[in-house]
Amino acid sequence: MTENNVTTMQPLTVPLKKYLWWFVGISVGMNILIGILGSVIGGSGLGGVSMMVPYLAAMTAVDRFVNDHHRGPNDDEKRALVWWSFGFTILWSLVGGALVLLALRDTSFVHELGVGWIVGIVVVTSLIAFLMIWATYTFWPKRALRNRQRLQERLAAKAAKKAQQD
Numbered sequence: 091m092t093e094n095n096v097t098t099m100q101p102l103t104v105p106l107k108k109y110l111w112w113f114v115g116i117s118v119g120m121n122i123l124i125g126i127l128g129s130v131i132g133g134s135g136l137g138g139v140s141m142m143v144p145y146l147a148a149m150t151a152v153d154r155f156v157n158d159h160h161r162g163p164n165d166d167e168k169r170a171l172v173w174w175s176f177g178f179t180i181l182w183s184l185v186g187g188a189l190v191l192l193a194l195r196d197t198s199f200v201h202e203l204g205v206g207w208i209v210g211i212v213v214v215t216s217l218i219a220f221l222m223i224w225a226t227y228t229f230w231p232k233r234a235l236r237n238r239q240r241l242q243e244r245l246a247a248k249a250a251k252k253a254q255q256d
Contacts, residue, residue: 103166104159106174109151113175116147117182144179144219148226151175153234160238162231175223180216 120143151171155163163171 103164106167106170108158109155109171110174110178112154113147113151113171114178116150117143117179120146121182121186141215141218141222144175145222145226148175148223149230152227152230156231156234156238160235162235163227168227172220172224172227175227176220179219179223183212183216183219 121140124140124143148171152162155167162168
């Protein structure tokens, strides 16, 4: 390797199923919780909260990854996590939307609002979800690593203090 052609070695890719299942579990669980809260308190304001679900689910998956491997995902792992998480988010949204339409049985609002507006809303919310997932998998690992390091420092200080007292 010459000085002009420096490459960085990426760690070996690890199986990502576990972290995708964390993403799926948190997404489904939070959406069910938001749905129950919406039906109990009549929450029309919960739509904004539900937009945070992909962010929080990705954050949990990253935290689990960092906890298991003591590093953030490399570029290939990050790319796979982002696209699989986004794919699940789209699939879950389609299933949820279909269930809502089946439950309502009155789709007159589709004609009143217009298909163009509905497609526009779907595209914009999909882009927002993608950006939130991408940003979380890109920027959260550094924070998760720092949080883990601080926890280890606190635990070491606590153990040292206890050892001094004994």
